[in-house]
Amino acid sequence: MIHLEYVDRGQSQQTVPVVCMHCEQPTCAEVCPADAIKRSADGVVQSALQPRCIACGNCVLACPFGVPEVYLERQIMMKCDMCYDRTSIGKRPMCATVCPSQALFFGTREQIDQLRPQSAPANRFQFGAQTITTRVFTMVPRRLASAVPFVDVTAAMNEEPPPREIRLKTVAAEWDPYADIEV
């Protein structure tokens, strides 16, 4: 179960799908006070266990990728579990089957090498001081993948905005008809 986030809802309709990256050391499970988030034997981090989850939302705050979602009316956290009902019987996850441009791809490494010869898979991400290794890979340009050992996600936050010139309308340039009136 994935969800869509709006990039800038006021300005555009662009959305990004948020799929779970299935970390090697899942932060959501680390912070869960109810011991409800478990990873199955094949490395898939599952949704919270129904009898344990207290819907506190710690995982929502902690996950660097913003994956878990709390459903307060049902008192449960649910997240992308790689469509466990499908992948466990050898089918691809629903998002990968419906994605028209195959931006979300589920398959073998040989297949993706054929499909994206210019890109290399990367699964190390840097969030400030936290390095995260994931089971889900993102495709990055091949020359970058060989040069940088990880994808520095939060580096974009430190970028200075490009300087631009802003001209405001000056007030005194026009005649103010109320200037003489005492309030």
Place this chain on the structure above:
Amino acid sequence: MAQDPRSAIDPQINTPGREGLTGTAPVNLYARPPNREQVTIAPDGKPMEMQPPWRRDFPIDALQDQYVERRDFMKFLVLTSGAFTTGQLWLAVQNWWRRRRGRPETRRIASVAELPPGEAQLFAYPGEHDACIVARLPDGELVAYRQKCTHLSCAVIPRIEDGTLHCPCHEGVFDLRTGRPLAGPPRRPLPRIALDVRGDDVFATDVEWRTS
């Protein structure tokens, strides 16, 4: 070193007709990790022996979470049966103590003249705060019970015309003639007060604690 399950991918999976369209992973593609102790790696990368104890108690991997060690199971068995045994011993000690105290003192609680058939009275027996109820049935028989409901200790109210004692808290009903529960949540009968009628005086002589 556990074998990387990715290396177990069947190269035949990419054969014409199967490539990338429908299921690419057979059911048994991902091998189960051989040792559950090696599955979880803490974020600092140090071995499990150097981790705080809570990391062992609350493992992230389902494989380890569902596993019950023989030692833990034995601890559970010993502690649970120990608790049951202690409870039985405690009951035995309570019984012995009650028997050792003997019967409570005989005390006059009412007079027959004040209790025409169909009437009930309150009294305290054997202690000052042990509220009891004495009632005279329409056929003239005298019965007395503790007033505490055996469910959650509310005070029961006699309904002599119905032949019952009624507990208003949870609609419990007791038989007035025997004190046994008839309806509602109480499962045990009310403790009966043994009565002795000497002339016009009614004496309480004993409390009969009953369990069924």
